[in-house]
Amino acid sequence: MGLTLFNTAGPGLEPFVPIRDGHVGLYCCGPTVYNYAHIGNLRTYVFEDVLRRVLERHGYDVAHVMNVTDVGHLTDDADEGEDKMLVGARERGMSVWEIAEFFTRAFFADIGKLNVVPPTTVCRATEHIPEMIELISRLEERGLTYQAGGNVYFSIDAFPRYGELARLDRQELRAGARIAVDSAKRNPHDFVLWFTEGKFEHQAMQWDSPWGRGYPGWHLECSAMSMKYLGEHFDIHCGGVDHVNVHHTNEIAQSEGATGKRWVNYWLHGEFLIMPSGRMGKSEGNMITLSTLEEEGYHALDYRYFLFGAHYRTQLSFSVEALDAARSARASLLEHLRSLAADAPGGPSRELGHDARRALQRIDDAFNDDLNAPRALGLLRAFLKDDTVAAAERLAVAYDTDGVFGLDMQTSLARREQLAPEHAAMIVEREEARKARDFATADALRDRLREAGVVIEDTPSGTKWKIV
């Protein structure tokens, strides 16, 4: 079964066919580094990671590019207001460059903990200003821009295909329904390509340009950098659903406006993580970071497992109950694998029988069906319970498919085997207490070990322990 993906820019589900055999150009909208990423943001990167892993499982050589937006986002709407970087810097007493670096590191640390395979190319907006200026010049040559009020704007009326991605009805666009319209715009949906210093005196990051000293509009970086690293026509562009209407719509307008040809073949969009109070966001005041979860005693991979509870194109409800369920589920999965490993002294089987091959195929089919991770995980767990199949084969299927799940099954298992010497000593001490039928001492030791993250299990074949 070939890979089928849901293309926002197409009729929906479509077979994936790369532009160049064996190669895939993949661009994923990256973080704005003025704050920590919250777990809603991270959901999107995990979805993209599954895509990356599935593509590589198909044998594609994936050029995976991600931008880091360290300039250009405005705190306010409608192209007004201060740069978010500036606000963040002021709050923390850091320079905008320092704060960008700080949160960039924090971001990659987070996705690393989630076992997200790093992009092959990470590019910073501030390091690609010349490319952005070049792109504006191309648009200018083609008559798609105008200058007004100190800014350079993209004129959507000069680009007939504007809004096709989001299926926007040009007549129905109601700009200004909730915000004040920039009076310099000819069409309310025109957007800024270049801001000049005359407009915002406090903008911290500025560059010289043919239109005056200033800084680029937000959408520009993705167009300029993706084309630099992936060419003017590439395979897949990903991001969150919130980007469909504005960000990606504008990216398409300026990219295709500049080249006069098709830019991206497949657009994939991940849905939101929903809190009881609705969408997660800084302004909504319901932000949870990965660090928050870790402080609460969850492992980053518990969150990754949690995300596999729902398909990437459906909203996922977040709750501590649901996260607890995922943590328990991941623990039981590892426990299950441990017992299978114990029954398979030779390790995972290299040869698979009919049933194991079929299970493997069905799991791959689920991933190939628009990255259906929840179905794949359900199939894996059902298969692992099938004791008509040799433990070694079940283990082999689990480890093999973990190449896509990315739950780090083998490593997580191994980690549980590493016992600190003082804990080993306590276990021995407890065994002696039990033999002496001094259960009070034994139970106290068990409690202390539990607090240290070592769980004790007395079984007919002796006392066992594991790291949690």
Add this chain to the structure above:
RNA sequence: GGCGCCGUACCCAAGUGGCUAAGGGAGAGGUCUGCAAAACCUCCAUUCACCGGUUCGAAUCCGGUCGGCGCCUCCA
């Protein structure tokens, strides 16, 4: 106001015309145990928000009602 998505057991959810409605968590009973924990076994939706319709047949398609969410604004 416009556009779109969703509503499956206590919870998270898969399922997109036809085998017994995945899987996980929680819960109940049992085996085991000094007690626990874990593991294993068993049980846990004749039913898919509600009402109509299409069909030999629908959770799955169509229409309506109610409810939730998202986008239309920087935002994953």
